[in-house]
Amino acid sequence: MRIEDLTHHGLGRTGDDLIPRVLPGEEVALTDTGPRIITPSPDRVSPPCKHFKSCGGCAMQHARDDFVVDWKTSIVTKSLRAQGLDAPIKAIVTSPTHSRRRAKFSGRRTKKGAMVGFHAKGSDTVIAVPDCILVTPALTGCLPALEELTIMACSRKGEIALTVTDTANGPDIHVTTDKDLTPQLRIELAAFAQNNHLSRLVWNDEPVVMLNPPTQDFGGTVVTPPPGAFLQATNHGEETLLKAVNSITQDASRIIDLFAGCGTFSLPLARRAEIHAVEGEAAMLYALDHGWRNGQNLKRVTTETRDLFRRPLEPDELHGYDAAVIDPPRAGAAAQIATLARSDIETIAMVSCNPVTFARDAKTLTEAGFIMPWVQPVDQFRWSPHVELVAPFTRK
Structure with missing residues (x-):
């Protein structure tokens, strides 16, 4: 063939x-x-990672880097053209190896101990990945501890999920398992966290141990995200997106941040503008607000918990803001984009992790009179099919 x-x-x-x-x-x-x-x-080309043949974590290590760049750029171009849109595509910015700060590993018990890694492609077989070149060294350094934790948390024939985030104060580990959390196990987990210098250990939805806050730095402001909160995949990618958003909104003194999360954009932008942050998850807004209250040299930041899919902000509520930042999930934000299109906001910075829904929402804005002068692709998920975007929209 x-x-x-x-x-x-x-x-x-x-x-x-x-x-x-x-x-x-x-x-x-x-x-x-x-x-x-x-x-x-x-x-x-020969795959740079020795685990590529067996591991299902990467899809494109067999291709030259410039081929992957051209292919991902073409995904963006085709998505825009499908909506009748055309805009200059800037050169894609790709995060380096060893930069992913969060990974979801799988753990299984074995006769000799435990196996922790990623699934083989299209399989439930767990493949050990001690030399993974995607994640930060701190995450690969956690693998022996995760094997020990798997023995504690996993039944003999079951499988657990181990989501690990690299933080300033040590690994933040979230265990998903069907094993009950007994009083004795709590004692053992506390000792495990202490011995392995964890920042936090979460068992299903319950924080069990927090030795130090698992903080992230958002433009110089320290934030402690709640368990499982959204984070950009790499610091490099986050900085690239923030640089673009900052440039797009540079003349704005009042900015509304929609799908604000824990403050990825809100808090850095608050160094020069007043921010109103809107997010559906109250715990993430609490982390954002706490970070702002303990930050330095920040302008006023207000927060609002609101489901923007079911109850988007209406044009009258958007009145008075010079710019909007919007970073929705993969499904996009059709309802909120529709009200932005009818509002009097002059500038929008849209961030997206899905070129298809980005193009759909971009069409709504351009039909309402906005101009999209360029699109910047950002590749935080190296060697995967995923690509993120950021673009400005300004009134004619």
Whole structure:
């Protein structure tokens, strides 16, 4: 079979078949163990990570970096064109290796101890990844401790999820398991956290141990996000997005931040503008507010807990703001974008992790008279099919 092109998920298309880890122009033969490359593409390279063949965490390590850049840029371009939009696409900014500050590992008990890693592609088999080149060194350094924790938290035949975040005060670990939290286990977990210098240990939805606040730095303001709170995948990517948002809103003195989270944009922007932060999760806004109250040299920041999908801010509520920042989930923010389009706000900085819903929402704004002068792709999820975007929208 000859590979015609790649889907936006990184799968090779041959007509009726979708094949992983191939490249356009290659001739392949399908075998019981997967595709066998007969004629390789000149864009094919040896994967930089030794776990790539067995691990399902990455999709595109077999391709040259510039090929991946062009492919991800084409995903953005095609998404815009599908909505009849055209704008200059800036050069994609890619986060370096060893920069992902959060990872969700899987843990299973074995006869000799435990196995912690990522799933093999399309399988429930757990693959150990001690030399993963995506995550920060602090996260790979946690793997022996996570194996110890798996023995404590996992039943003999079950599997647990271990979400680990790299923080200034040590790893923040969130365990998802069906094992009951007994008084004896609480004592053991406290000792485990102390011995492994954790900042916080959360068991399902219950914080069990917090030795030091698991803080993140948002533009010089320290914030302690609640368990499982949204964070940009890398510090590098966050800084890139913030630089663009700051540039787009530089002339604004009153800014409304929609889907504000824990203050990724609100708190850095508060160094020069008054901010109203709106978010559906009260715990994240509490963390934002606490960070602001303990920060220095910040202008006024107010918060509002509100479900922006069911109850978007109406045009009269948006009156008086010079600019809006909006960073919705993958589903986009069709309802909130519709009211922004009808408002008198002159400038919008839109951040998105989904080019398809970004293009849909961008069309609504351009049809209402906004201009989109450029789009900046940001690749925080290196070697994956994901790409993020940030773009300005200004009134004609």
